Amino acid sequence: MANYRIATIEGDGIGPEVAQATIKVLSEACGAAKLDFQMFEGGAGHYMKTGQVLPDDTFKACRDLDAILHGAAGLPSVTYPDGTEVGNDLHLRLRFQLDLYANVRPVKLLPGVLSPLRAFQDGGIDYVIIRENTEGLYASRGAGVLLRNEFASDSLVITRKGTERVAKFAFELSRKRRGAPRDGKRRVTVCDKANILRSYAFFRSVCDEVHTGFPDVEIDYAYADAITVHMVKRPDFYDVIVAENMFGDIISDLGAATVGGMGISPSGEIGDANALFQGAHGSAPDIAGQNLASPIATILSGVMMLRWLADRHEDTSLEDAADRVEAAVGVVLSEKRAVPVDLGGKATCSDVTDAICRAMN
Incomplete structure (x- = not known):
């Protein structure tokens, strides 16, 4: 043994x-x-x-x-x-x-747990958030700039290697799952702000490239602000969500709140x-x-x-x-x-x- x-x-x-x-x-x-x-x-x-x-x-x-x-x-x-x-x-x-x-x-949503989202019961919420864990805004931790106590700056870091591997992880995970509760479809939702910042547009484009190797899994997109609404109103749509470090940190806590809390x-x-x-x-x-x-x-x-x-x-x-x-x-x-x-x-x-x-x- x-x-x-x-x-x-x-x-x-x-x-x-x-x-x-x-x-x-x-x-x-x-x-x-x-x-x-x-x-x-x-x-x-x-x-x-x-x-x-x-x-x-x-x-x-x-x-x-x-x-x-x-x-x-x-x-x-x-x-x-x-x-x-x-x-x-x-x-x-x-x-x-x-x-x-x-x-x-x-x-x-576990059996017997009451969700604040009253429309959903056992099995109605079942998705996974994959948060890129080594880059994004948090890569600046301990390395940001504080100038004369008047100006502070932290850099948002997105690399091709970092995005490729976390996107691949997300698509592979979706393949192992049963799909979203709403329709049974395997899909990866890319959470970003590609409409505002080049770094997030790059993150999305690399996810698109990785998706070509997973034709059996759908790809979906959601801006970080909009997804907070969707996670409350239609959480059963989601299967796997992949996000940059900070966005993943924020939305994963929101997701936890919808299924009973951090405990x-x-x-x-x-x-x-x-x-x-x-x-x-x-x-x-x-x-x-x-x-x-x-x-x-x-x-x-x-x-x-x-x-x-x-x-x-x-x-x-x-x-x-x-x-x-x-x-x-x-x-x-x-x-x-x-x-x-x-x-x-x-x-x-x-x-x-x-x-x-x-x-x-």
């Missing part, structure tokens, strides 16, 4: 709670011997103690082990001299140093050789240590990790385990066995975790 080594960083705030919950659920689904969760330090709390947000041994483990599971990072009070948060630097460094160029954000929204940051998985939420230090956090986002991120490993290693047992966990989450929510606080219930982090484990048996 294969033994997969998972570099695990609990991080800050609720990070340790949701990470431990995920370890418990995945170990239950796969068997204790299948996954070897190896613990490493990192984040704002570690920076306060040592001056390092990402120690060398943590980085080496993230680079060399089979996958990365991250709880959460960041404490608002812990900042660099320029005012930016220290904790965010953990996954940003991993993102750039490991070239995790595709940020994958599933937007799926149940998973994410993965994927490159050619490495991948990091974490809930889309932050570290929520105000509820840390109180057993109030929802572990569902991190558990579903663990499901993404199992599927990534299954595909990479052709291990169908991991795919089966992922299906079992996802089904158990659906049962727990739809039957109201343990509804977390952020979804209007009273279940603790431990309650939800235990209920998911029982639902798999």
Whole structure:
């Protein structure tokens, strides 16, 4: 039996709670011997103690082990001299140093979850946002210009290589899916502002070029402002959306809000050789240590990790385990066995975790 080594960083705030919950659920689904969760330090709390947000041994483990599971990072009070948060630097460094160029954000309405969009119920919203993760406006982080405290400037960076590979990732993902809920069609929607800026017009043109290799997948276009309306009024039209870094960041949070919020929204940051998985939420230090956090986002991120490993290693047992966990989450929510606080219930982090484990048996 294969033994997969998972570099695990609990991080800050609720990070340790949701990470431990995920370890418990995945170990239950796969068997204790299948996954070897190896613990490493990192984040704002570690920076306060040592001056390092990402120690060398943590980085080496993230680079060399089979996958990365991250709880959460960041404490608002812990900042660099320029005012930016220290904790965010953990996954940003991993993102750039490991070239995790595709940020994958599933937007799926889970069974039993009430969407603010009243026209949509179970299965009515099911798409994935692919956010280019290493370029765009965020490529300027730490390199912008502040001149005499009067003028500030950051550069928007779009390259052919960066766009080609993230567009290819999006089209390949669409091929693996069942299409949009509305019509069953596989399609990739390119989100940009090609009508205003040359950089986005270039992004769109490169996506068009990549599309020629995927004639079985439709291509669609939406300006970044207009897509926020469409994601609310007709979310069932979407299958896969691909966007520049900042736009992808913004619309993925909107998508999460339409299916119940950040507490149940998973994410993965994927490159050619490495991948990091974490809930889309932050570290929520105000509820840390109180057993109030929802572990569902991190558990579903663990499901993404199992599927990534299954595909990479052709291990169908991991795919089966992922299906079992996802089904158990659906049962727990739809039957109201343990509804977390952020979804209007009273279940603790431990309650939800235990209920998911029982639902798999």
